[in-house]
Amino acid sequence: MTECIERPLYIDRLKPFIGKSLIKVLIGQRRVGKSYLLMQLRDLIEKQSPDTQIIYINKEQHEFSKISNSDDLFLYLKENVKGNGNVALFIDEVQDIESFEITLRDLATRGNYDIYCTGSNANLLSSELATFLSGRYIEIKVFGLSYTEFLVFYNLQDSVAAFQTYLKFGGLPYLINLNTEIQVAYEYLTSIYNTILLKDVVARFKIRNVKFLENLVEFLADNIGSIVSSKKISDYLKSQKVNISPQVVIDYLGYLESSFLIFKVKRTGIEGKKIFEIGEKYFFEDIGIRNAIVGYKTGDIHKILENVVYLHLRMAGYSVTVGQEGNKEIDFIAQKAGEKIYVQVAYMLINEGTIYREYGNLLEISDNFPKYVVTMDELTEISTYKGINRMHVKDFCSKMV
Secondary structure: OOOOOOOHHHHHHHHHHOOOOOEEEEEOOOOOOHHHHHHHHHHHHHHHOOOOEEEEEEOOOHHHOOOOEHHHHHHHHHHHOOOOOOEEEEEEOHHHOEOHHHHHHHHHOOOOEEEEEEEOOHHHHHHHHHHHOOOOEEEEEOOOOOHHHHHHHHOOOOOHHHHHHHHHHOOOHHHHHOOOOHHHHHHHHHHHHHHHHHHHHHHOOOOOOHHHHHHHHHHHHHOOOOOEOHHHHHHHHHHOOOOOOHHHHHHHHHHHHHOOOEEEEOEEEOOOOOEOOOOEEEEEOOHHHHHHHHOOOHHHHHHHHHHHHHHHHHHOOOEEEEEEEOOEEEEEEEEEOOEEEEEEEOOOOOOHHHHHHHHHHHHOOOOOOOEEEEEOOOOOOOEEEOOEEEEEHHHHHHHOO
16 A cells, blocks of 8 residues: 655645535545545544544445435435534545535534545536535645655655656656556556546546547647647547547537546736637646657657646646737746746757747746746756746746745
């Protein structure tokens, strides 16, 4: 069994809500570590409040297969909760319980239930929670390992070699149990990808054209960091003798997003509030899964770096868009608590043209929010050029939170 290594990034966000009647919901892709966070919270509550009764339901275990709907859940609790004392209820993969929100709403009003859930389907959770549990829950997005967590898990020193390993394998925690042979790791990551695709997309949304869905994912994996649209995808597929309408593409993209396999990143005006309705970028929740789908190729390094930087910004709590003004693009505009940073990602600044492209668009932004160019160039410290910070990507992913 994997050692339960703490992830303070999430535990610290949850601590203020322990013991409160709010329902705590951990959402994210399968195998990013939500179950282990539940276990850590359970252990923390057992230590802090030994008189609290713990009820733990894991819908991926056979012993809980009979809890299929809200009535089953209510009956299970009625049979297993002893007395009228405080109860800490943990439900792993709560979306597998039909109408779960009915029972949770009831329990949340009783005052003695401290409720924690995990889920792997964004649409189902957000719609049910918002409709039936409005004001009674908080939602915490859980990602795979950040680069700094990756170093802790693998007991590695921060180095370019360690960062390159992170770029190849991504951040799914269970990989620590496997050797570092790329074939073994990618077989595991492929199995996780197949589970997400078949259980969280095909089965849940009753997809019939599975081959098209697989082709769509491969297209996205090969085009991370590129501006794409449903029409562009549809036209590409037609060139491959697959006739799919843009609306079907939009639907399938939404299904993939809801499973947390991919993220859609919209374009906005660089300094204004304009939102572009057509054309966006897509990134993968886990870069290792992306690499397992289409292979890890050195020619894709810029795409991979952009994906990893996007994930880091999201883990750090930023909302992220792509900046667009005419033909000028800023890779990421990240905002949090009224603050903003601009980030350009490049593999290496090898000539004047590359330097001008990466710095030029940033220099034209008139506000004074921090601006960064992050690269894989050999850099020992942060340098500045006309007020723009230049950093190694691994340092950006280690220190910028």
